[in-house]
Amino acid sequence: MEKVRRWVREDFGLDVGELSPVRHGADVAAQVWKAATVTNTYAVKWSGAGTNTGHQVASFLADSGIPGIPELVRTSEGGLWSFHGKKRLTVTPWIDGVRAGEAGLTSEQWTEYGVLLRRVHEAEPPERLRNALPRHSPVNARIPALGQQLQLRLTTEPPADDVEAELAEVWEEHQDTITGLLTARAPEPSTPRVVCHADPHLGNVLVDGRVHLIDWDDVVLAPREQDLMFMLGGLGSLGPTSDEHLTAFFTGYGDVELDQPAVTYYRHARALEDVVLWAEQALAGPDREDCIDILRGVLGPGGLAQLALS
Template identity: 75%
Template sequence: MRETLMRRWLVEDFGLGVVEIAPVGHGADVAAQVWQAKTVANAYAVKWSGAGSNTGHQVAAFLADSGIEGVPEAVRTVDSGLWSVHAKKRLTVTPWIDGARAAETGLTDEQWTQYGVLLRRVHDAEPPERLRNALPKRSPVDSRIPELAEQIDARLTTEPPEDELEERLAAVWKEHADTITRLLTERPPEPSGPRVVCHADPHLGNVLVNASVHLIDWDDVVLAPREQDLMFMLGGMGSLGPTTPEQRSAFFTGYGDVEPDPDAVAYYRHVRAVEDVVLWAEQAITGPDREDSLSILSGVLEPGGLAHLAANGRG
């Protein structure tokens, strides 16, 4: 049924006569579905999402139209729009990038340098005033975290577990209660530095590699100090960021001269850690992929994980 709807929407909205379509399983965004659609001549990435804001897709289209290599271009609708809407979710289409996922293959030093060049071009971009003013100043996820954290904490500490996996989740939550409490109650002051266009989630899970390096999934774009993105390159993201001094050096060779504000880096590390703890715990309760979600949460909370580093002011 969903495949039939997708085929119809792609013809009616984008003028694409699809001969083959299949879901793509990558990504942690439970609010989005991604498909690969093929016409006789081309392949496309199709995303149907209720996450983030529509300004993210507008920014990505602006960056691609500005000639920034590595940002997927937007396929326009038959009415020259950037997306269509079905069931209150955006349907967007970009050309399919036939490349390896960097989260699985890693990046060579040369590719880290290419990625540095790409992210610097994003940060140096100057969108039209209308678009700049429309950009959120912080992640939409951030506003719902406190209430959700309170609900999850109450469930895992005062209510009997509904099954064996939730029992294990409650044990992890209890084991790391001190770290979680510090994360939820000791938020650093928000930085006030100059704001630039930030992808907000530029870890290797959102990077594809072929002859070039490509940054995908622009749903969460914000207007923020560049440390919002550079935090991912400055410790705490495990294998989803640079893991050696050589890789970090290669990235900044491409990115260019910059002196990140350590307090701003600490702030964005803290914010991301809170999001990871709360949202992975929620997904471990509600699904999908409950077992994997619990495993990821455990890694985030262990020594060396992002939450542990953020709560202890290290990284």
């Protein structure tokens, strides 16, 4: 951790004393610390995920005055991040709030969240930034090939240990669903594209009296259904769990005519991503057995995979 203190001091001019690891989220490519100086507390993130444009968009949104978007602390040279070992180091003010993925949101907070996401979708970044935004998640490009590799390994090779044996059993139990995800794909939507967070489930929402949307690594320029799909079922406690909460969200978001083929496309893409990446992490770690439990939820009744194929 001493190297992280040095990076933060040299790159951002912050003399960090206490530095504590934070274990939240599914991004194995990222490490996060809570960092305290004499006067303030910060979130320090070192990540190889996503693209640089995500941080540029987050900074633009925060500078535009949209509440609930964390500001990025600038480097000593005025940048939004520094690089170490091909990973970006970013610093934001620490949000001392509860994680909505664990505590949920009240109806009033769901409405506030709807307002926030609508403002993100209505944002008009400069043309240079808009043109630089990816049109698809960088993760999605490698998912089909990785899925086929997992299919081959889990159906034809002997398991290396008990955890892999359990994973193979889950894979076999849901083979029809997994095959459907790997082989069927809805056509890509051609509806208008807006700035999308691309991962706006409640695991990326903090509440400290205000609703905050964090983790902007994966921002894309896509139809709004890319984000709204997360509000329409299949996410368990990471999305609205009642009609009341769904209504509250859209009360804040406002009137919108959803393009159902676009919802289907992004739901399918996310379901396949979740199945493949949780299975991969169950093989490689960390938290291998927890990953199998999450995979069961994705594949089981009411999960995103079956909803994507319905």
